[in-house]
Amino acid sequence: MSGFFVPHNLKTPLKGASAGPLAGLTAAVKDMYDIAGERAGGGNPDWLANTRPAAANAIAVDKILGAGATIIGKTICDEFFYSVAGVNAHYGTPANLRAPGRIPGGSSSGSAAATAAGACDFALGSDTGGSVRIPASFCGLYGMRTTHGRVDTKGCMDMAPSFDTIGWFANGPGVFRRVGDVLLGGEAVRANVGNLLIADDGFAEADEAVVKLLRSALDRMKGDLPKTEHVRLAPGGLDQWREAVRVIQAYEIWQVYGRYVEEKHPKFGPGVAERMTIASTVTKAQADAASAVRAAARDHLRNLIKPGTVVALPTAPSIAPLIDTPPAALDGHRLQVMRLTCSAGLAGLPQMSLPAGTVSSCPVGLSLIGWAGGDEALLDMASRLSPHCGIASQL
Numbered sequence: 001m002s003g004f005f006v007p008h009n010l011k012t013p014l015k016g017a018s019a020g021p022l023a024g025l026t027a028a029v030k031d032m033y034d035i036a037g038e039r040a041g042g043g044n045p046d047w048l049a050n051t052r053p054a055a056a057n058a059i060a061v062d063k064i065l066g067a068g069a070t071i072i073g074k075t076i077c078d079e080f081f082y083s084v085a086g087v088n089a090h091y092g093t094p095a096n097l098r099a100p101g102r103i104p105g106g107s108s109s110g111s112a113a114a115t116a117a118g119a120c121d122f123a124l125g126s127d128t129g130g131s132v133r134i135p136a137s138f139c140g141l142y143g144m145r146t147t148h149g150r151v152d153t154k155g156c157m158d159m160a161p162s163f164d165t166i167g168w169f170a171n172g173p174g175v176f177r178r179v180g181d182v183l184l185g186g187e188a189v190r191a192n193v194g195n196l197l198i199a200d201d202g203f204a205e206a207d208e209a210v211v212k213l214l215r216s217a218l219d220r221m222k223g224d225l226p227k228t229e230h231v232r233l234a235p236g237g238l239d240q241w242r243e244a245v246r247v248i249q250a251y252e253i254w255q256v257y258g259r260y261v262e263e264k265h266p267k268f269g270p271g272v273a274e275r276m277t278i279a280s281t282v283t284k285a286q287a288d289a290a291s292a293v294r295a296a297a298r299d300h301l302r303n304l305i306k307p308g309t310v311v312a313l314p315t316a317p318s319i320a321p322l323i324d325t326p327p328a329a330l331d332g333h334r335l336q337v338m339r340l341t342c343s344a345g346l347a348g349l350p351q352m353s354l355p356a357g358t359v360s361s362c363p364v365g366l367s368l369i370g371w372a373g374g375d376e377a378l379l380d381m382a383s384r385l386s387p388h389c390g391i392a393s394q395l
Contacts, residue, residue, distance in 0.1 A: 004094045004114035005073040006031050006041060008048060013072045016065040021178050023068030025121040028114045030107075031074045032081065032126060033058040034155035042157045043079040043107070045090050046266035058155025060124060060166050060183060067182040072120055075110025079272045080257060081126065081159040083107055084134045084337050085321075085330050089269025093323060098140045099362040102320035105135030107159075108167070112139045115169040122170040122179050128159045129245060130341035132167030136353040137365025138320035141169045142176040142382055142389075147372050148348030150186045160252035163245070163345050173379075173386040180379045189373030191307035193381065194226050201232045202313030205339050209359045210314055214366050217356040218312060220388040233301070233311065238339040244293035245342045250279035251287035270327050294346045301347035307371045310378070314340060315353040315365030344369050352378040354389050 005028070014035065016022065031041050034054035041048030057065070065071065076091045078084075086109025087093045094113035096104040104113040108125025112135030115123045125132045127145035136143025144167050151166035158164060166183060170176035198218075203211050218225070234241050253276075260266070261276060268276060305311055317336040321329070344351040349372055353365035366389075370378045382389075 004028065004075050004110045004117065004119055006076055006091060006110070008039065008041060009073045010035070010038065010071070013070050014065065015070050016068045018068070020066065020068030021182060022064055025069045025175065026072050027064055027069045028073050028075045028111055028120040028123040029061060029071055030077050030111050030125045032077060032157040033061050033124060035061060035071070035074070038074070040157055042081070043077045043088055043091070044266055044268070046264060047260070050264060054155070056155065059152040061155065063182050064124070064179070075114055075123065077110060078107035079268055080253065081107040081128060081131060082253060082272050082275050084130045084334055085271070086135060087269070096139055096320060099138060099320045102322055102362060103138065105138035105316070105320060107131040108135050112136060112141060112143070112169050115139070115141055115171060122168055122175050125167050125169060126156065126159070127165050127167040128163045129249060129345055130337055132169065133315050133341055133351055133353045133365070133367060134337055136169055137315035138363060140355045140363030141171060141353070142173060142355065143167065143169050143353040143365070144176070144180065144375070144378070145344060145351045146184065146375050147350045150350070150373070150375055151183050152185060158256045160249040161256070162252060163249060173382045176382055177379045180375065184375055187373055188376050189307050189371060191371070191374065191377065193308060193310055193377055195309040196226050196228045197231045197304070197309060197311045198228055199233045199311050199313040200230050201234055201238055202340055205238065205336060206314040206317045210318060210364050213357050213359050213364050214314055217366055217388065221385050224384050224388070231304070233304070233343050234297070235300070238342065240293060241297050241342045241346055242335065242338040244290040244297070245338060245345055247282060247286055247290035248294065250275070251282040251284070254279040254282065271330065297343070297346040298348065301343060301349065302372060305347070305349060305369060305371050307374060309371060310381070311369040313367050313369070315367040316340065319359050319362035319364060348372060350375040350378055352382060354382060354385060356389060
């Protein structure tokens with residue numbers, strides 16, 4: 001295990017404005033955000049060695065600095081953000097202090113672990129295929145994946161641009177909401193939440209103990225939730241959607257980094273190396289076929305999750321795996337995770353993970369997916385449901 005920050009961390013904290021909604025708060029940022037005069041390493045030392053210092057801050061960085069936050073450091077992440085484990089072969093695995101001996105989840109692992117440890121008040125991550133949602137669940141945090149396009153990604157390293165979103169972590173709903181008010185741009189779609197859909201196919205993917213804990217959490221929240229209805233999100237099964245995400249992500253990441261990989265031959269850690277090799281073989285025809293699946297899924301989900309409707313499902317299928325879990329087992333876990341994270345990604349919808357309690361003393365997250373532009377409604381729900389949340393409720 002390691003600390004939370006990269007070796008090329010800031011020499012001194014980056015102070016924000018003297019006043020603002022985030023004044024007095026400390027923040028950490030994933031090692032993919034541009035900070036003027038610093039290099040973004042994307043979790044890979046070879047990329048770091050071949051990149052130049054940024055000329056300007058990422059837009060999201062400027063927003064939190066302008067709101068008064070002080071940035072204390074740049075956090076460890078999975079290489080090129082191509083994992084949900086949070087294990088980095090070069091810099092180590094950030095310690096998940098809320099589930100000792102277990103992975104923090106990735107790719108925003110350092111940001112989540114630092115927030116959970118109290119090293120910062122909040123932290124910026126990114127979410128392409130679950131990279132905020134999963135570490136939020138494993139580390140017992142409030143975590144947000146925003147509507148695709150609601151927060152400008154300029155100044156951030158890409159992974160798969162048609163899925164990439166800005167996200168953040170906090171320990172409590174107050175800071176969680178304040179960060180959202182600062183970061184969210186674009187057009188909010190306001191509506192009162194009047195319908196809650198329970199995704200039965202999502203719950204079917206989770207371990208029995210996780211399901212029991214989350215159903216208990218929903219029961220506690222009943223007085224603060226709207227009427228509920230049980231649905232299946234994916235008419236043809238979640239695996240078809242998961243595979244579409246996998247193919248499109250692989251195709252897009254190779255478009256972003258393939259030339260660099262072929263020219264510089266960077267060293268990758270286990271898992272990432274194999275996924276990059278596979279990514280190099282994905283054809284445009286395969287990506288186009290997967291994009292057709294995405295288009296149908298997007299239409300279906302946006303029709304189902306209209307303004308005023310949210311969907312509840314487990315954030316992750318299990319508690320955090322042990323750090324020494326064999327790579328093959330982690331790959332199998334990744335496929336399970338993607339069945340739960342694929343829906344919001346395909347439809348470009350916001351998804352929030354709430355700390356619902358613990359199983360075997362390890363955090364478990366409950367997810368709520370909102371409608372396009374309904375990010376603020378989810379943040380409102382986080383505040384309303386917070387008395388029923390936390391890591392104290394155990395099974």
